[in-house]
Amino acid sequence: MLRTRVIPTLLLRGESLVKTVRFGKFTYVGDPANTVRIFNELEVDELIFLDISASKEGREPNFKVLEDIANECFMPLGYGGGISSLRHAQTILEIGFEKIAINTQSFVNKELITEIADVYGSQAVIASIDVKTGFFGKPSVRSLGGKLNKKYDPVVWAKEVESLGAGEILLTCIDREGTWNGFDLEIVKSVTEAVSIPVIAHGGAGSIEHLRQVVKKANASAVALGSMVVFQKKGMGVLVNFPDREVLEEVLS
Amino acid sequence: MIAIINYGMGNLGSMNNMFKRIGVKASIESQLGRIEQAEKLVLPGVGSFDAAMNRLNAITGLRDLLEDKVMNEKIPILGVCLGMQILTSASEEGRQPGLGWIKGEAKRFPRHDTLKVPHMGWNIASRESASLLTKNIGNESRYYFVHSYYVRVDNQSHSIMRTHYGFGFDSAIGNKNIYGVQFHPEKSHRFGMQILKNFSEI
Numbered sequence: 001m002l003r004t005r006v007i008p009t010l011l012l013r014g015e016s017l018v019k020t021v022r023f024g025k026f027t028y029v030g031d032p033a034n035t036v037r038i039f040n041e042l043e044v045d046e047l048i049f050l051d052i053s054a055s056k057e058g059r060e061p062n063f064k065v066l067e068d069i070a071n072e073c074f075m076p077l078g079y080g081g082g083i084s085s086l087r088h089a090q091t092i093l094e095i096g097f098e099k100i101a102i103n104t105q106s107f108v109n110k111e112l113i114t115e116i117a118d119v120y121g122s123q124a125v126i127a128s129i130d131v132k133t134g135f136f137g138k139p140s141v142r143s144l145g146g147k148l149n150k151k152y153d154p155v156v157w158a159k160e161v162e163s164l165g166a167g168e169i170l171l172t173c174i175d176r177e178g179t180w181n182g183f184d185l186e187i188v189k190s191v192t193e194a195v196s197i198p199v200i201a202h203g204g205a206g207s208i209e210h211l212r213q214v215v216k217k218a219n220a221s222a223v224a225l226g227s228m229v230v231f232q233k234k235g236m237g238v239l240v241n242f243p244d245r246e247v248l249e250e251v252l253s
Numbered sequence: 254m255i256a257i258i259n260y261g262m263g264n265l266g267s268m269n270n271m272f273k274r275i276g277v278k279a280s281i282e283s284q285l286g287r288i289e290q291a292e293k294l295v296l297p298g299v300g301s302f303d304a305a306m307n308r309l310n311a312i313t314g315l316r317d318l319l320e321d322k323v324m325n326e327k328i329p330i331l332g333v334c335l336g337m338q339i340l341t342s343a344s345e346e347g348r349q350p351g352l353g354w355i356k357g358e359a360k361r362f363p364r365h366d367t368l369k370v371p372h373m374g375w376n377i378a379s380r381e382s383a384s385l386l387t388k389n390i391g392n393e394s395r396y397y398f399v400h401s402y403y404v405r406v407d408n409q410s411h412s413i414m415r416t417h418y419g420f421g422f423d424s425a426i427g428n429k430n431i432y433g434v435q436f437h438p439e440k441s442h443r444f445g446m447q448i449l450k451n452f453s454e455i
Contacts, residue, residue: 002368002418003375003395043442045375046397071270076397076440096267098299098399098440121300123371123399167371198369221369 004215004252005045005222008229008242009170009202010035012051012081015065019230020052021178023130023146029230029238033068038240039075039229046076048101048170048200048224050128054082055104056145063091070096080128080170084109089116093124101170103128104143106161107150117165125168126200127161129154131187132174139187146174154187155194162195169199170224176204178227180234183210188218200224206234208243212251255279255453256291260308260315262335263299268439275446277453285314293328293453294319298335302359302402303347305339310349323354327430329455337426337433338404346402355428357406368419371401378414378424378436386413386425386432388451394444396424396436404435430455 010032011018017029029035032049039047049069054061061082070077079092080101089100100120105112106127117125130142131154141152150157158169171191173184183204192199198221201214205225214220232239255272257265257279265281272279279295282288298305310316323330332340339351344359351359362370375395380387396416403422406412414425416435424435425448432452438445 001376002372005374040442070267074267074271074274074440074442074445076399076437094266096270098267123373124299168373196369198373222374 001253003045003249005200006211006243006248006252007046007048007200007222007224008039008044009048009050009224009226010230011226012049012062012065013053015062017230018052019178019227023052023174023177025178027238030240032065033072035240036069036072039242040073042242044075044242046078047073048078048080048099048126050101051079051081052145056147061088061092063095066092066097067095078126080126084112086112086115086119089120089124093120099124099126099168101126101128102166103130106164107143110164113161113164113166117167122165122167122197125166126170127158127164127166127168128170128172129157129161130172130174142174155190158191158195162197166197168197169195170202171199173203177202179204180206180227182206183214183218183220185213185218188214188220192219192221198222202226208247208251211248215252254291255293255295256282256288257295257297258288259283260305260312262305262308263297265297268295268297268333271439271446271449272453275450275453277449285318288315288318289322291322291328293455294322294330296330296332296336296339298333298339300335301346302335302338302344302351303349305335306347306349306351309339319352323431329430329432329452331452332433333439334400334435334437337435338402340426340431340433341404341406344402354431355406355411355426355433356408357404357411357423357426359402359404361402362419365419371399372403372418373399376416376418378416381412381415381423382410384413384425384427385455386427386448386451390444390447390451396438396441396444398424398436400435404433
């Protein structure tokens with residue numbers, strides 16, 4: 001049977017990999033090509049790269065870095081950050097990535113998701129949705145690296161991107177990101193119940209038990225890992241690692 | 254030399270990267286003259302069945318050249334993903350006939366309460382019959398799949414590996430010099446690498 005995908009999700013800032021806490025407080029993790037070589041040796045299921053400064057700086061994806069990554073990786077690859085046209089998507093797919101994540105641009109140009117899905121298929125488009133819980137406990141969707149409050153309920157926006165043609169949703173809970181405190185099961189569950197496309201839960205993973213909860217209780221199709229795969233432990237130094245496969249299979253199947 | 258046929262359907266860069274990694278001479282080719290010189294062919298494909306067949310048929314001379322290389326010259330060919338589906342006779346996805354080199358058909362995964370379509374992710378392929386394609390490959394190897402249609406071959410001896418997703422389907426097929434894999438070997442770590450290595454040694 002199909003295994004639950006466990007996906008290291010790595011943050012690019014310029015030509016470096018970093019890790020954040022609640023979208024701030026950057027820690028340098030390493031050089032992308034070297035780091036992915038380790039993930040390739042660890043035979044991870046899939047990798048997602050998010051350039052967290054591209055949209056903020058209004059620039060294109062760094063195609064050279066992506067090419068270096070694709071040359072080292074023999075697993076499915078996704079990329080998000082600064083993609084604003086079909087041409088960008090095309091270039092990245094030709095480099096050897098198979099999934100394009102769209103976040104900020106889906107608010108600027110709603111047709112972009114549909115355009116890419118029409119040409120390359122839905123499976124090539126990940127709608128990346130960043131969610132932050134507001135002062136009164138109501139979650140809302142953010143763009144531009146968490147900066148802009150789009151005032152959308154995550155469930156409403158998730159349904160919208162599904163109808164636009166996205167094949168998958170990367171759902172990031174900003175309040176949990178980098179905290180090691182576990183996923184926001186309530187938000188994840190509300191979205192997985194509302195759409196029929198796979199949802200990758202992102203933000204808060206700190207233990208195998210957290211992974212089990214988000215898969216079993218919130219019905220996530222896949223899990224994205226950040227801090228857990230680049231640090232030794234919470235508060236400790238950089239160590240590229242991946243949970244033991246047998247443990248994962250036992251817990252997630 | 255292995256020619257990875259570029260007919261405008263899909264992601265060829267990563268296939269080329271993997272051949273490079275295993276030290277096999279391969280190149281992405283769209284010109285008939287270059288494809289004609291190839292000793293082996295890889296037929297990739299991502300997209301829809303009819304789009305792929307229409308593209309193959311629209312490039313003047315390509316279809317005839319492939320028929321000649323594969324059916325007369327009998328050089329090995331490997332169809333990947335949609336490239337495997339078009340080796341068969343037809344698909345529920347489209348109206349165009351396939352190449353028909355391996356009798357069988359691609360069908361849509363049925364709607365299911367818990368199994369999502371596309372079948373996307375890592376799954377096990379178990380050996381069904383002996384083949385050069387699966388030399389040195391353990392019986393429980395895992396591969397990366399993304400597809401909404403699955404293949405059933407008419408003649409069970411043409412099934413090389415099978416995979417289970419709700420039910421069993423043919424995930425690697427072969428008939429003489431003609432091979433196909435539903436998964437993406439170029440995205441399947443050492444398991445996929447071994448498949449491409451085996452193909453290069455056939």
